[in-house]
Amino acid sequence: MKEFNFKELGQRFVQLLVSLFILLLVTFVIGRVLPTDPVGAIVGELADPAAFEAMRQRLGLDLPLYQQFWIYVTSLLHGDMGTAILTGNPVTQDLASAFPATLELATLAVIISTVVGVPLGMAAALYRDTLIDQIARVISLVGHSIPVFWFGIVGLVIFYAGLSRVGGPGRVDIYLEGLVEPRTGLLLVDSLLAGDMEVFWNAVSHIILPACIPAYSAMAYITRMTRSFTLEQLNQDYVTAARQGRVLGGHCHRAYPAQYFGAAGDHSRHFLWQPAGRRGGHRDRVLSARYRPIHDQCADDWRHECRARLDADHWPDLHAAQFRGGPRLCLP
Amino acid sequence: MSNVETLPGRGGFGRLFGRMATTVRLSLSKLSREPLGMVGFIVLAVLVIVAIFAPWIAPYSPTAQNLPQALQAPSWAHWAGTDEFGRDILSRLIHGTRITIQTVLAVTLIVGPVGLIVGVVAGFVGGRTDAILMRATDIVLSFPSLIPALAFAAAMGAGLQTAIIAISLTGWPPIARLARAEALVVRNTDYVAAARLYGASPLRILFLYIAPMCIPSVVVRLTLNMAGIILTAAALGFLGLGAQPPAPEWGAMISNGRKFMLDYWWVAVMPGPAILITSLAFNLVGDALRDLLDPRHVRS
Numbered sequence: 001m002k003e004f005n006f007k008e009l010g011q012r013f014v015q016l017l018v019s020l021f022i023l024l025l026v027t028f029v030i031g032r033v034l035p036t037d038p039v040g041a042i043v044g045e046l047a048d049p050a051a052f053e054a055m056r057q058r059l060g061l062d063l064p065l066y067q068q069f070w071i072y073v074t075s076l077l078h079g080d081m082g083t084a085i086l087t088g089n090p091v092t093q094d095l096a097s098a099f100p101a102t103l104e105l106a107t108l109a110v111i112i113s114t115v116v117g118v119p120l121g122m123a124a125a126l127y128r129d130t131l132i133d134q135i136a137r138v139i140s141l142v143g144h145s146i147p148v149f150w151f152g153i154v155g156l157v158i159f160y161a162g163l164s165r166v167g168g169p170g171r172v173d174i175y176l177e178g179l180v181e182p183r184t185g186l187l188l189v190d191s192l193l194a195g196d197m198e199v200f201w202n203a204v205s206h207i208i209l210p211a212c213i214p215a216y217s218a219m220a221y222i223t224r225m226t227r228s229f230t231l232e233q234l235n236q237d238y239v240t241a242a243r244q245g246r247v248l249g250g251h252c253h254r255a256y257p258a259q260y261f262g263a264a265g266d267h268s269r270h271f272l273w274q275p276a277g278r279r280g281g282h283r284d285r286v287l288s289a290r291y292r293p294i295h296d297q298c299a300d301d302w303r304h305e306c307r308a309r310l311d312a313d314h315w316p317d318l319h320a321a322q323f324r325g326g327p328r329l330c331l332p
Numbered sequence: 333m334s335n336v337e338t339l340p341g342r343g344g345f346g347r348l349f350g351r352m353a354t355t356v357r358l359s360l361s362k363l364s365r366e367p368l369g370m371v372g373f374i375v376l377a378v379l380v381i382v383a384i385f386a387p388w389i390a391p392y393s394p395t396a397q398n399l400p401q402a403l404q405a406p407s408w409a410h411w412a413g414t415d416e417f418g419r420d421i422l423s424r425l426i427h428g429t430r431i432t433i434q435t436v437l438a439v440t441l442i443v444g445p446v447g448l449i450v451g452v453v454a455g456f457v458g459g460r461t462d463a464i465l466m467r468a469t470d471i472v473l474s475f476p477s478l479i480p481a482l483a484f485a486a487a488m489g490a491g492l493q494t495a496i497i498a499i500s501l502t503g504w505p506p507i508a509r510l511a512r513a514e515a516l517v518v519r520n521t522d523y524v525a526a527a528r529l530y531g532a533s534p535l536r537i538l539f540l541y542i543a544p545m546c547i548p549s550v551v552v553r554l555t556l557n558m559a560g561i562i563l564t565a566a567a568l569g570f571l572g573l574g575a576q577p578p579a580p581e582w583g584a585m586i587s588n589g590r591k592f593m594l595d596y597w598w599v600a601v602m603p604g605p606a607i608l609i610t611s612l613a614f615n616l617v618g619d620a621l622r623d624l625l626d627p628r629h630v631r632s
Binding site for chain 1: 470559604612614619
């Protein structure tokens with residue numbers, strides 16, 4: 001197992017702190033540069049200068065910028081994020097009330113994208129350069145290119161307005177709101193805990209569309225990654241050896257004993273080497289003299305040979321052929 | 333252009349152009365075997381033509397209001413329908429191509445050279461310069477791309493220029509990393525050593541010997557980036573921080589149509605395919621270019 005690298009972890013951590021600090025600095029500077037006037041917004045346009053000045057001092061806006069920044073950072077470290085302009089609530093409270101819904105949505109989206117994306121990527125790699133691969137490629141490219149905010153609108157227009165299959169805005173329909181006691185804040189979990197299936201299915205119908213839409217973008221990425229990882233692994237020696245074993249083991253042994261010794265060389269040709277995308281017909285052309293010794297030997301004693309040939313160097317032709325994407329070893 | 337003659341291995345313009353022609357021909361024949369990439373190229377060419385000749389192609393003015401014709405469904409007179417001011421949506425989409433292409437080109441022209449120079453300098457000089465430049469790159473890279481763009485657009489006031497600068501601010505680090513990786517390989521090659529031996533200055537080596545070798549992969553990366561730039565630009569427009577009304581910006585058009593999307597769906601829906609197709613075309617072209625320009629990259 002790889003040794004855990006504490007030094008690297010420490011470097012990463014310091015780097016994270018530095019980037020967070022710079023992000024704070026940037027947001028602070030931008031907040032101060034903004035051409036809005038918080039004092040004016042509180043005391044009103046027509047307040048007299050004394051009240052204006054008093055409020056300015058109360059907000060700490062008369063202090064030098066570095067002191068303001070210090071106050072900003074220390075209060076952030078104490079968990080005080082200030083008051084949201086839009087709602088008037090403390091920012092932490094607003095974040096806390098929105099967080100469970102976000103968590104629920106994100107978790108569901110990640111699950112959907114993985115469940116669809118990984119098998120799709122594997123299928124694309126296994127059936128490389130076939131129609132399946134092309135379809136998977138187009139699906140993932142479209143996922144990369146689609147504007148999510150537009151896709152959401154289209155989803156709402158079709159499935160909510162058009163077909164009425166899913167719930168619209170909000171986490172549940174209005175008449176079901178507040179029926180379930182909030183324990184975890186995750187509506188799906190809470191309604192299950194309360195045993196209220198009506199709320200549960202209603203919440204499902206509300207969350208399914210918003211979860212699927214970002215899931216599609218994520219899926220595009222996952223499919224692409226899975227495909228390239230799988231392709232990488234498929235080119236590894238152990239997979240080649242396993243395939244060889246299965247090809248000969250599954251088929252040659254069925255022909256045992258009459259053909260195994262007699263026509264084994266011929267027999268193995270039927271499924272060992274085929275030109276990519278073609279089955280039968282052209283196999284003899286592909287079975288050039290260069291590959292022939294490999295078949296005959298393998299068919300003679302596949303167990304022994306496979307073990308001996310696990311090393312890629314012993315099998316240069318096979319590997320070269322695979323990497324070139326020429327005639328490839330095909331599963332029967 | 334005396335530089336060209338002193339470059340190693342190139343004898344005169346004739347041979348140079350001959351070699352370039354061969355490269356182009358080879359590339360085109362490779363491209364014809366990449367049907368998806370070809371489609372991408374064609375779509376992009378069409379988009380550029382549409383952008384250039386927008387006023388002649390568009391059937392109506394993109395900004396002229398025609399209130400009696402407001403919110404008309406798609407028909408033969410208005411292929412994509414009309415919005416709440418009776419403006420023809422198709423004409424607005426056609427004029428919007430200009431804004432999109434302009435944004436993409438501007439961001440690329442900022443991000444490409446900046447990333448290339450930062451990366452090549454970091455890779456070539458090495459040492460402390462490299463460490464400082466790369467830490468800065470890592471820090472910018474760790475920002476989620478839309479957030480600083482939002483903050484910046486909010487601070488500077490919304491507008492197309494702000495959006496372009498905001499997207500560029502977070503766009504250069506991937507290019508810099510790529511260019512650095514390339515420069516690290518190229519600086520140890522024999523021809524660079526030879527150039528140094530006969531007394532080429534560091535700047536000359538940097539810009540005439542190392543930077544050109546990094547350009548192909550940078551171009552590929554830039555093309556793939558363009559797809560992302562389009563989406564970010566449209567997202568900024570959707571949030572009201574891009575080009576301002578009445579400019580026919582695609583993202584802003586979607587945002588505008590959201591108000592009545594349930595009754596008049598076409599206002600919000602029609603600009604989507606335009607964004608999707610443009611972004612998809614850049615992705616396809618980027619993929620194809622990677623296959624053409626990067627011999628080490630096995631298509632995966």
